[in-house]
Amino acid sequence: MTSTTTNSDIPERFWTGIPGTFCSYTASVRWAIILQNAVDDTAKEIEAIKSGEVKVNNKDLTLKQGNAIKNQLITLREELINDVELRQFTPEELAVSNLTSFNEYLAARKGDKIRWNHSEWLFCEIYMYRRINCYFALQSEWTKFDIFNSLKQSTFKASLHGVVELAIRYKNLLPIWKQNVENKDWDLLEILFKEFIEISLWGNATDLSLLTNATLDDIKSIQGAKAREASESKIVVNDTKLAWKTIVNANKDRKGPVRIDFVLDNSGFELYADLMLAGFLLNTGLIDKCVFHGKDVPYMVSDVMIKDLDILIQDLLDRDFFPTGSSTTPDSQALDLFANEITNFRKQDKLSIEADPFWTNELDYWNLDPSETKYHGAQMHKELSQATLVIFKGDLNYRKLTGDRTWKRTTPWKTAIGPLAHNGLVTLSLRTCKADVQVALKEGVDEELCALWEKDHPGKGSWWSSSGKWAVICFSDGQ
Ligand SMILES: O=P(O)(O)OC[C@H]1O[C@](O)(CO)[C@@H](O)[C@@H]1O
Numbered sequence: 001m002t003s004t005t006t007n008s009d010i011p012e013r014f015w016t017g018i019p020g021t022f023c024s025y026t027a028s029v030r031w032a033i034i035l036q037n038a039v040d041d042t043a044k045e046i047e048a049i050k051s052g053e054v055k056v057n058n059k060d061l062t063l064k065q066g067n068a069i070k071n072q073l074i075t076l077r078e079e080l081i082n083d084v085e086l087r088q089f090t091p092e093e094l095a096v097s098n099l100t101s102f103n104e105y106l107a108a109r110k111g112d113k114i115r116w117n118h119s120e121w122l123f124c125e126i127y128m129y130r131r132i133n134c135y136f137a138l139q140s141e142w143t144k145f146d147i148f149n150s151l152k153q154s155t156f157k158a159s160l161h162g163v164v165e166l167a168i169r170y171k172n173l174l175p176i177w178k179q180n181v182e183n184k185d186w187d188l189l190e191i192l193f194k195e196f197i198e199i200s201l202w203g204n205a206t207d208l209s210l211l212t213n214a215t216l217d218d219i220k221s222i223q224g225a226k227a228r229e230a231s232e233s234k235i236v237v238n239d240t241k242l243a244w245k246t247i248v249n250a251n252k253d254r255k256g257p258v259r260i261d262f263v264l265d266n267s268g269f270e271l272y273a274d275l276m277l278a279g280f281l282l283n284t285g286l287i288d289k290c291v292f293h294g295k296d297v298p299y300m301v302s303d304v305m306i307k308d309l310d311i312l313i314q315d316l317l318d319r320d321f322f323p324t325g326s327s328t329t330p331d332s333q334a335l336d337l338f339a340n341e342i343t344n345f346r347k348q349d350k351l352s353i354e355a356d357p358f359w360t361n362e363l364d365y366w367n368l369d370p371s372e373t374k375y376h377g378a379q380m381h382k383e384l385s386q387a388t389l390v391i392f393k394g395d396l397n398y399r400k401l402t403g404d405r406t407w408k409r410t411t412p413w414k415t416a417i418g419p420l421a422h423n424g425l426v427t428l429s430l431r432t433c434k435a436d437v438q439v440a441l442k443e444g445v446d447e448e449l450c451a452l453w454e455k456d457h458p459g460k461g462s463w464w465s466s467s468g469k470w471a472v473i474c475f476s477d478g479q
């Protein structure tokens, strides 16, 4: 595993005890809120079962188990608030979930007395979601219950405006895409690639200003460029052109099927935006196959599980979920068309979704390398090596790519991603910035944005990178 960084100059990871960081704020404030929401949503499910609104096989047992889970979550929240030492997973928890790597981590640091507010952020945050998941996995009537599903669904439902906008744009562009399969207008395709990359990038923002009812001419017009310029100004590192070149080269000297993999982030609108990008790439013939990598357990509140793709398609076809009038209205037809497109892609095996345990353990992506043979790092590296390009979505993936370390913010991307810079994977990180870690900035950019953010957030200027208001698009050719 050749890496451009030697051990000595690899900085510490972000630590929940560093005062004044977004990381310590997350540990001391936000996690307790996330846990309280889980308690509340469990209580709501229990009430719905009691009232008969939710039908279950064995009502008494389900209610008894539900109350046990609710009390365990309340206790976990108290542990967090009392900043107790993190315990190992028990043998019965290990029996239902892949968690040995977490116990190894804790055993190796026994002396450090790892506590909630005294731990590496990356490990501790993921550990918390695994602790939550164990409570459900250990109760026979709750093993398939996704405690975050109601939040995932309510957020997606609220995205109606953006969902319809995108579906109509897709329907309008489809004929143009199909015309480009044989003789490609590469300039046009590049403009559309940039547009759909930005749609996927900003996935969780539903007010996609790019998506006014712009016609194709608008996109190519000055006005379109102005709209794109506005949103591009928030992208402080932008390697889109390098990713585009990779796709063009793969098309021009086709040595076999062209495949793009997505290491997914959030379900709902972000997954929907990812499907739009996949639809563009598949319908123009730029790629033959798209592989989505989701999570095997509920994770980071909103991350995609395989069942969430099925639910998304059902939601698009459900006139109650998205009230777009009768099935003959233009909006309903656009949603139905898109849902059927995705269903057909899956039937034709042009789109598949998988969920390996690697994506929900605490290992950072420096372990996405042939050298990691214990927890599927090598296996996933082999799997992703079949792709022309691997797109990593969102902030947590970015934190795992960079090891969530306290790098100088001008650290080159290829330094921050360690072995991934040289182990053959061609990668693109599409990240809305929601954490302290930030690299690959040009000289002066961080100072400028810190000063800007400081104005309205005294003492927290550097939290601009945790605000979700800026984004980065970072490419590595893996060579
Ligand atoms: O869904 P995303 O973009 O990965 O964001 C998840 C991020 O949200 C946070 O919880 C915000 O702090 C981070 O811990 C995490 O990296």
Ligand SMILES: [Mg+2]
Residues within 6 Å of the ligand: 265, 266, 300, 302, 303, 394, 396
């Ligand atoms: Mg996420």
Ligand SMILES: [Mn+2]
Residues within 6 Å of the ligand: 204, 265, 266, 270, 393, 394, 395
């Ligand atoms: Mn996200």
